Amino acid sequence: MNIHFFKYQGAGNDFILIDNRDLSFKDTDNNAVLQLCNRRFGIGADGLMLLQNHADYDFEMLYFNSDGNLGSMCGNGGRCIVAFAKHLGVIDQETDFLAVDGPHYAKISEEGNWVDLQMIDIDNINKDGDAYVLNTGSPHYVAEIQNLKDYDVYENGKAIRNNDTYKEQGINVNFVEDKGDHLFVRTFERGVEDETYACGTGVTAVALSMAQHNHQIGHIETPIKVLGGDLKIQFDYDGKQFTNVFLCGPAEQVFEGEISI
Numbered sequence: 001m002n003i004h005f006f007k008y009q010g011a012g013n014d015f016i017l018i019d020n021r022d023l024s025f026k027d028t029d030n031n032a033v034l035q036l037c038n039r040r041f042g043i044g045a046d047g048l049m050l051l052q053n054h055a056d057y058d059f060e061m062l063y064f065n066s067d068g069n070l071g072s073m074c075g076n077g078g079r080c081i082v083a084f085a086k087h088l089g090v091i092d093q094e095t096d097f098l099a100v101d102g103p104h105y106a107k108i109s110e111e112g113n114w115v116d117l118q119m120i121d122i123d124n125i126n127k128d129g130d131a132y133v134l135n136t137g138s139p140h141y142v143a144e145i146q147n148l149k150d151y152d153v154y155e156n157g158k159a160i161r162n163n164d165t166y167k168e169q170g171i172n173v174n175f176v177e178d179k180g181d182h183l184f185v186r187t188f189e190r191g192v193e194d195e196t197y198a199c200g201t202g203v204t205a206v207a208l209s210m211a212q213h214n215h216q217i218g219h220i221e222t223p224i225k226v227l228g229g230d231l232k233i234q235f236d237y238d239g240k241q242f243t244n245v246f247l248c249g250p251a252e253q254v255f256e257g258e259i260s261i
């Protein structure tokens with residue numbers, strides 16, 4: 001099979017994107033995804049997305065983690081596929097598209113490399129000890145850590161993701177340090193089973209958890225730094241529900257190519 005692909009990254013969370021409006025890529029082909037995402041034997045990426053037609057939306061996003069399995073919602077992937085849809089001429093500067101967790105509204109800058117993506121509303125944040133646990137389209141665990149720069153995110157993230165509570169379903173593990181004018185976040189991702197340079201649903205989960213933790217109410221904007229760059233989360237919080245949640249940040253095309261597998 002000969003595949004024409006595009007490579008995108010959003011704050012260093014990197015993805016293979018395929019225009020699958022003709023359905024030539026079979027979405028059940030987990031082995032192909034695994035092979036294409038492999039950084040030594042393939043193109044290399046944290047995940048792969050198919051852009052497909054949908055009767056009621058501008059397009060549909062199908063997201064696979066680099067382990068080859070269909071993932072839950074991917075926020076940075078969502079931003080990248082919006083930039084890709086604009087590149088293909090499927091959308092102009094605004095869109096309503098469908099992802100695994102439901103419809104998403106997004107708007108994109110004129111240059112096509114900055115995307116504000118609306119995320120699902122959240123009304124339920126649980127605790128696991130001192131950590132926060134919530135689903136922002138994907139399941140997330142959020143723990144505060146001092147001196148995060150030197151923290152062993154891989155070993156500690158892997159241990160939490162594989163403990164008795166989370167082993168079966170898996171969870172994405174986020175560590176956050178409050179730096180005063182921004183939050184610094186590092187994430188161990190389920191399905192990649194490694195630390196990634198950024199996780200969009202993860203930083204969203206962190207921003208909401210920290211608002212609850214710090215009893216912030218109203219319209220909140222949270223600047224976030226991750227290993228791969230800067231992201232911003234905006235939302236309204238009335239003390240119970242988080243609404244108008246937006247994940248904002250860069251989405252850049254890196255290269256395109258052909259590969260046969």
Ligand SMILES: N[C@H](CCC[C@H](N)C(=O)O)C(=O)O
Pocket residue numbers: 013065070071072073074075076077138139171172189190191192198199200201202
């Ligand atoms: N990198 C993604 C998260 C992918 C979710 C995936 N790791 C899963 O739990 O299925 C993001 O930007 O939100």
